[in-house]
Amino acid sequence: MNEMNNMTTATAATDQTKTDNILEVKGLKQYFKVKTGFFSSLPLKAVDDVSFEIKRGETLGLVGESGCGKTTVGRSLMHLYTPTAGEVYFDGQKIDKSNITELRRNMQMVFQDPYSSLNPRMTVEDIVREPLDVHKLYGSKKERSERVAEMLSLVGISSEQASRYAHEFSGGQRQRIGIARALAIDPRFIVCDESVSALDVSIQAQILNMFKELQAKFHLSYLFIAHDILVVTYMSDRIAVMYLGKLIEMADTMEINNNPVHPYTQALFSAVPIPDPRTARASKRIMLEGDVPSPLRVPSGCAFRTRCPYVTAQCSEATPPLTDRGNGHLVACWNK
Amino acid sequence: MAEKILQVKDLQTSFFTDAGEVRAVNSISFDLEAGKVLGIVGESGSGKSVTAYSILQILSFPGKVIGGQILFHGKDLLTCSEREMQEIRGDKISIIFQDPMTSLNPVYSVGNQIVEAIRLHTDRRGKEARDRAIELLDLVGINDPERRIRQYPHELSGGMRQRVMIAMALACEPDILIADEPTTALDVTIQAQILELINELQRKLNMAVIMITHDLGIIADICDDIIVMYAGSVCERGSTDDIFYDSRHEYTKGLLASIPKREKSEELLTPIAGTPLDLLNMPAGCPFAPRCDACMKICLSERPPERLIGGQHYASCWINDLHELQKQQQELEAE
Numbered sequence: 250m251n252e253m254n255n256m257t258t259a260t261a262a263t264d265q266t267k268t269d270n271i272l273e274v275k276g277l278k279q280y281f282k283v284k285t286g287f288f289s290s291l292p293l294k295a296v297d298d299v300s301f302e303i304k305r306g307e308t309l310g311l312v313g314e315s316g317c318g319k320t321t322v323g324r325s326l327m328h329l330y331t332p333t334a335g336e337v338y339f340d341g342q343k344i345d346k347s348n349i350t351e352l353r354r355n356m357q358m359v360f361q362d363p364y365s366s367l368n369p370r371m372t373v374e375d376i377v378r379e380p381l382d383v384h385k386l387y388g389s390k391k392e393r394s395e396r397v398a399e400m401l402s403l404v405g406i407s408s409e410q411a412s413r414y415a416h417e418f419s420g421g422q423r424q425r426i427g428i429a430r431a432l433a434i435d436p437r438f439i440v441c442d443e444s445v446s447a448l449d450v451s452i453q454a455q456i457l458n459m460f461k462e463l464q465a466k467f468h469l470s471y472l473f474i475a476h477d478i479l480v481v482t483y484m485s486d487r488i489a490v491m492y493l494g495k496l497i498e499m500a501d502t503m504e505i506n507n508n509p510v511h512p513y514t515q516a517l518f519s520a521v522p523i524p525d526p527r528t529a530r531a532s533k534r535i536m537l538e539g540d541v542p543s544p545l546r547v548p549s550g551c552a553f554r555t556r557c558p559y560v561t562a563q564c565s566e567a568t569p570p571l572t573d574r575g576n577g578h579l580v581a582c583w584n585k
Numbered sequence: 586m587a588e589k590i591l592q593v594k595d596l597q598t599s600f601f602t603d604a605g606e607v608r609a610v611n612s613i614s615f616d617l618e619a620g621k622v623l624g625i626v627g628e629s630g631s632g633k634s635v636t637a638y639s640i641l642q643i644l645s646f647p648g649k650v651i652g653g654q655i656l657f658h659g660k661d662l663l664t665c666s667e668r669e670m671q672e673i674r675g676d677k678i679s680i681i682f683q684d685p686m687t688s689l690n691p692v693y694s695v696g697n698q699i700v701e702a703i704r705l706h707t708d709r710r711g712k713e714a715r716d717r718a719i720e721l722l723d724l725v726g727i728n729d730p731e732r733r734i735r736q737y738p739h740e741l742s743g744g745m746r747q748r749v750m751i752a753m754a755l756a757c758e759p760d761i762l763i764a765d766e767p768t769t770a771l772d773v774t775i776q777a778q779i780l781e782l783i784n785e786l787q788r789k790l791n792m793a794v795i796m797i798t799h800d801l802g803i804i805a806d807i808c809d810d811i812i813v814m815y816a817g818s819v820c821e822r823g824s825t826d827d828i829f830y831d832s833r834h835e836y837t838k839g840l841l842a843s844i845p846k847r848e849k850s851e852e853l854l855t856p857i858a859g860t861p862l863d864l865l866n867m868p869a870g871c872p873f874a875p876r877c878d879a880c881m882k883i884c885l886s887e888r889p890p891e892r893l894i895g896g897q898h899y900a901s902c903w904i905n906d907l908h909e910l911q912k913q914q915q916e917l918e919a920e
Binding site for chain 1: 628629742743744745772773774775776777778780781799800801802803804805806825826829830839840841842843844845846847848849850853854855856857858860861
């Protein structure tokens with residue numbers, strides 16, 4: 250562990266001189282080819298020109314409805330997919346194929362489904378140890394075992410349980426194991442992809458607390474991807490909203506909560522059922538007409554124009570750029 | 586007070602698995618008033634869906650209702666024959682499920698499926714049945730119903746499919762609509778549309794709705810009365826305001842404290858410690874006792890009885906008895 254600490258402090262010292270941002274994403278595009286017939290195919294623009302940055306120790310929340318590309322953003326920046334275009338910088342260093350394995354030592358991911366993201370043939374100890382083996386950390390087997398025990402106790406799994414298999418644990422416990430695995434190699438940045446959505450509320454609260462405590466303890470930065478607005482609001486310093494592959498609004502959490510500007514953000518935030526009957530009775534919903542269009546046939550111009558109550562002729566002609574409306578509140582809308 | 590359209594008394598449903606008997610629903614009682622929305626809330630495995638399936642007797646093997654009464658307009662559904670139940674299902678009591686894709690038949694057009702429900706329960710045939718189907722699709726807010734009626738489930742979006750399910754459930758204007766997590770598979774903006782629709786139809790047709798969900802936000806939004814379930818038992822039941830602002834069961838309190846408020850906060854949440862119960866090894870006392878902060882000696886050995894708190898508000902927690910005793914003692918001392 251000592252060796253590890255020295256290593257991180259050494260790298261951290263050199264980082265200070267580089268930049269405030271742990272992660273910078275510039276013009277990220279991720280297209281997939283989707284077969285529509287025997288010879289024909291259409292590009293599915295899962296992520297289309299998305300740029301953002303995450304500061305050290307910050308949590309950026311990424312929200313949007315299913316199919317908006319939020320998970321793809323997380324996976325592309327980890328290079329689980331090779332991005333179609335765009336650049337991702339980790340600590341000022343551009344990520345590409347040659348250095349991704351090395352950089353993944355500092356970037357980890359916690360997945361949504363604790364049932365399918367843990368190998369059923371491996372014991373919990375093996376699961377948490379695997380990243381240590383991959384990155385060849387710690388010299389001896391004994392040291393690795395100690396590190397595994399340390400990580401498991403950190404997330405509240407006792408050492409007697411370490412030799413069990415994943416199916417012997419409940420959903421919340423599995424998610425803890427997934428977190429222990431991600432943290433084992435002492436990363437500085439974690440992508441949490443819907444990490445609590447499979448859990449019951451009482452367990453969800455335990456895991457959210459754990460994310461917060463670990464962040465304070467290890468000065469972690471998170472990209473927190475979720476569809477639950479209440480959870481994202483609670484966790485994040487800033488929130489980014491996606492719609493059909495595009496970033497449409499980004500601002501400080503309380504700013505976007507109290508003062509959403511984009512018509513989609515307004516509708517999305519007002520659609521969240523508030524677990525308080527008096528507030529719920531008093532608040533008025535903004536109802537959107539219709540469904541999200543297919544990502545294969547994204548409308549021209551602003552993708553939201555087919556459901557937008559404020560639509561004008563301009564919206565179908567050109568895509569609105571993301572502009573700063575003061576205090577880093579970015580909005581992509583022609584009319585608001 | 587409105588008529589009690591459905592009265593569930595001491596209902597017990599068990600699953601007889603190879604590993605042993607799982608008491609999915611363990612002696613629960615509640616009433617549903619005509620024209621009201623009743624919410625059943627609880628975490629996974631709390632028995633909320635099994636309660637609904639027991640009412641309609643659509644439990645799958647090895648589940649079995651082993652005791653209690655389900656009075657629908659005063660008639661015990663548990664004594665009905667399968668034929669009588671078929672008359673009731675879809676006609677008097679309808680259900681919509683969580684996942685509209687698996688509850689619609691992929692090889693029949695949606696019109697065909699709605700017409701089937703109409704033909705089974707009414708005298709309408711042919712064009713008359715088809716017209717009724719179009720009328721129903723229109724009722725649930727589907728644009729261009731004449732075209733949609735010929736489409737297959739895969740051609741519709743998730744929200745649209747749920748609307749079709751609702752149309753089918755409403756085909757015979759039931760007295761009770763049971764909605765089993767109807768919006769869990771949908772996005773929030775679509776969820777808002779569907780909840781609004783259920784609410785609007787409930788008022789228009791003056792039917793009673795049982796809304797089963799794990800989302801306290803939905804409960805707060807549309808329900809008149811609430812039942813909180815944990816590990817097959819009812820912890821607490823009462824009006825929405827009783828449950829949210831005057832909760833008298835430690836589990837309800839814990840549940841409310843563990844949802845994040847809509848603000849960024851440095852403070853940690855207050856989760857309920859521990860993990861959900863293994864239903865195969867139920868403790869002798871209160872099922873929530875192993876996770877309860879206020880657990881007393883009696884909680885571990887005896888199941889708390891349901892006590893009336895006031896009005897329609899009932900809770901099963903020994904703490905209430907303790908408070909009652911303390912109050913009596915204070916009064917005695919004062920005298």
